[in-house]
Amino acid sequence: xxxxxxxxxxxxxxxxxxxxxxxxxxxxxxxxxxxxxxxxxxxxxxxxxxxxxxxxxxxxxxxxxxxxxxxxxxxxxxxxxxxxxxxxxxxxxxxxxxxxxxxxxxxxxxxxxxxxxxxxxxxxxxxxxxxxxxxxxxxxxxxxxxxxxxxxxxxxxxxxxxxxxxxxxxxxxxxxxxxxxxxxxxxxxxxxxxxxxxxxxxxxxxxxxxxxxxxxxxxxxxxxxxxxxxxxxxxxxxxxxxxxxxxxxxxxxxxxxxxxxxxxxxxxxxxxxxxxxxxxxxxxxxxxxxxxxxxxxxxxxxxxxxxxxxxxxxxxxxxxxxxxxxxxxxxxxxxxxxxxxxxxxxxxxxxxx
Numbered sequence: 384x385x386x387x388x389x390x391x392x393x394x395x396x397x398x399x400x401x402x403x404x405x406x407x408x409x410x411x412x413x414x415x416x417x418x419x420x421x422x423x424x425x426x427x428x429x430x431x432x433x434x435x436x437x438x439x440x441x442x443x444x445x446x447x448x449x450x451x452x453x454x455x456x457x458x459x460x461x462x463x464x465x466x467x468x469x470x471x472x473x474x475x476x477x478x479x480x481x482x483x484x485x486x487x488x489x490x491x492x493x494x495x496x497x498x499x500x501x502x503x504x505x506x507x508x509x510x511x512x513x514x515x516x517x518x519x520x521x522x523x524x525x526x527x528x529x530x531x532x533x534x535x536x537x538x539x540x541x542x543x544x545x546x547x548x549x550x551x552x553x554x555x556x557x558x559x560x561x562x563x564x565x566x567x568x569x570x571x572x573x574x575x576x577x578x579x580x581x582x583x584x585x586x587x588x589x590x591x592x593x594x595x596x597x598x599x600x601x602x603x604x605x606x607x608x609x610x611x612x613x614x615x616x617x618x619x620x621x622x623x624x625x626x627x628x629x630x631x632x633x634x635x636x637x638x639x640x641x642x643x644x645x646x647x648x649x650x651x652x653x654x655x656x657x658x659x660x661x662x663x664x665x666x667x668x669x670x671x672x673x674x675x676x677x678x679x680x681x682x683x684x685x686x687x688x689x690x691x692x693x694x695x696x697x698x699x700x701x702x703x704x705x706x707x708x709x710x711x712x713x714x715x716x717x718x719x720x721x722x723x724x725x726x727x728x729x730x731x732x733x734x735x736x
Contacts, residue, residue, distance in 0.1 A: 388465035389416040389733065390486075392456070392475040396439070397426030398633070400656045401471045401493050407552040409437045411726035416733070419465075423452050423474055430633040432555040449474065453481045460485045467733050473511065476518050489524040489733070492532055492544065495674045498651030502581035516540040524732060528654045529675030545732055548679075549654040550725035551663060559636040560664055561712055570599045570703050571642040573666070575635055575657040576649075578607030583648040585609060588616050590696055591626065599625065599703070604638055606631040640664050640712075644702055648695070649673065659720060662686065665712025667702050669695060682717035 389412065391405050406429055409418045419438040424446040433439070440459075444451035460468065460482055469489040470479035479488045496515055500508030516539040519525055525544035527533040533544045572591075578584050584603060591601050603613065603626070610628070617626050629638060639645070645661040645668045654675045658668050667685045670676045680686040687702075689695045718724055 386415065386417040387467070387733075388463060389418050390460070390463075390465045390468040391418065391420045392468060392470040392479055393420060393422050394472050394474045395424040395426035396420075396422045396429050396441070398428065398430045398631075402426075402429045403431045403552075403656060404491075404493060404549065405471055406431045406433050407550060407722065408726070408729065410434045410552055410554075411722055412730060412733075413437050415730060419463075421456065421459075423449075423478060428633075432552060449478065453478050457482055457485060469733075473515055473518075476515065476522075480518050480521055483521060483523070487523050489526060490519055490522045491526045492519070492536060493528055493549065494653035495532065495535065495651050497535065497539075498674065499581070499653065502651055503579075512539075526729065526732065529678050531675050531678070532653065547725050547728045547732070548720045549656060549659060550720055550722050551656060551659045553663060553722045556636060556660060556663055559640040560714075561640050562665075563712065568598050570596075570706060571602060571644070572599065572699070573602045573604060573639055573642040573645045573661070574647065575604045575639060575645060575661070576647065576655075577605055578603065578609040578613060580609070581650050582607075583650060584613060585616070586648045586692065586695075587646060588613065588620070588622070588626070590692060590699070591622065592620055593696055594699065597625065601626045602629060602638060602642060603627065604629045604632055604635045636660070636664070639666070642666055643706055644669065644699070646670075646695070646699075652676065654679065658686065659716065662715040665715065667715075669698055669702075679717070679720065682719070683715055685715040 393402055393405055413434050413436045422441045425441050442452045442455050456478055465486055467487045468479055468482055470476045471491045476490050482488055496512045500512045519540040520542055526547050527536055527544040528549045533546050536544045574584050574587055576582050617623055645666050647655055647670050652674050661668050669687045672688045672690050677688055680688045687698050689698055
C-alpha cells in the first residue's frame with residue numbers, strides 16, 4: 384500500500400530540543416508515512432537515533448539566503464507532491480508559509496513564543512514573537528504542546544491549535560535505564576540544557592552551598608554563555624569536589640541515568656524534553672511554576688513545582704530523605720506524554736486534515 388508523503392522542515396540538523404522532537408516524531412510515524420526531513424542550514428548533527436527509512440535533505444543555497452531556500456523547497460514540493468509539510472521553529476515556519484498553495488502546511492509550536500524570544504533576544508524578541516504569530520494565522524493547522532501554549536496562540540494569532548503533548552523517543556532511551564541505583568550514600572543532582580540566562584543554572588550553585596553535604600553531587604550537563612561564570616563561582620566557593628561541569632555531551636543519557644534528581648529552574652521552558660527524558664528514566668524532577676509545567680505536574684507525582692529558592696531547597700531535602708526509602712527507578716511519564724499515544728494523535732491530525 385502506497386504511503387502518504389510527509390515533509391518535516393527544520394532550521395538545521397543541530398542538537399536542539401525541537402530537532403530531537405522532530406526525530407522522535409519521524410521515528411514513530413515512519414511506519415505509516417513516507418517521511419523526509421529537510422534542513423534549512425547544515426548544523427553539527429542532532430546526535431539522536433533516526434530510523435534509516437527516514438530520508439534527510441539539506442536545502443541548497445547560501446544558509447542566509449532564505450528566499451533561495453524557499454524557492455528550492457517549493458520546487459521539491461511541486462515534483463514530489465507531499466500531502467503534508469510540517470514545520471518547527473521560526474525560519475522553518477516562514478519557509479513553509481510560502482508553500483501553502485502547494486500542500487497542507489502544519490506548524491508545530493514547541494515553546495512559549497513570547498517568553499523564549501524575549502529571554503533569548505531581549506526586547507527584539509517581542510518583535511519576533513509578533514511576526515511569528517502573524518505567520519501562524521495563515522497555516523492550515525497548528526499543533527501546540529499544552530493548554531498554556533494553545534491559549535497564547537489563540538490570544539495573539541487568533542487561531543485555534545490542536546494540543547499534542549511533547550514526547551520522547553522511548554525506544555532509544557530504554558537501554559540507559561538503571562532500575563536500581565547501587566550507591567545508596569551518594570545523591571546526584573542533574574541540570575541538563577543550555578547554560579543561559581533563560582535556564583538560570585547559577586541558581587543551583589547558590590542553593591547547593593546551603594545543602595552542605597559531602598554526599599550530594601551537582602552535575603551540569605550542557606554548555607553555553609554562562610559556562611565561564613559558573614567555573615569562577617565554583618572555584619570561588621570551593622565546590623570543585625562536588626560540582627561537575629560535564630560540558631555539552633552528544634549522549635548525556637549515561638550520566639543522566641545515574642542521577643536521582645533533575646532540576647530545571649528555567650524562566651521560560653514550554654514543555655522540557657529534559658524533564659520528560661528524566662521522568663522516563665526514573666528521576667524525580669523539580670521545576671519552577673512556568674508555562675506548561677503545572678499541567679504535567681498535575682498528572683505526575685514525581686514532578687514537583689516550586690515558586691521560590693526557599694521552596695526549592697526544602698523540596699531537594701525532602702526528596703533526598705525519600706531516596707533512603709526507595710531506590711527503584713520506574714518510568715514516571717503519564718499516559719498522554721507517552722510516545723505511542725502522542726504519535727497516534729499526530730497521525731490522526733495529519734490524516735484527517
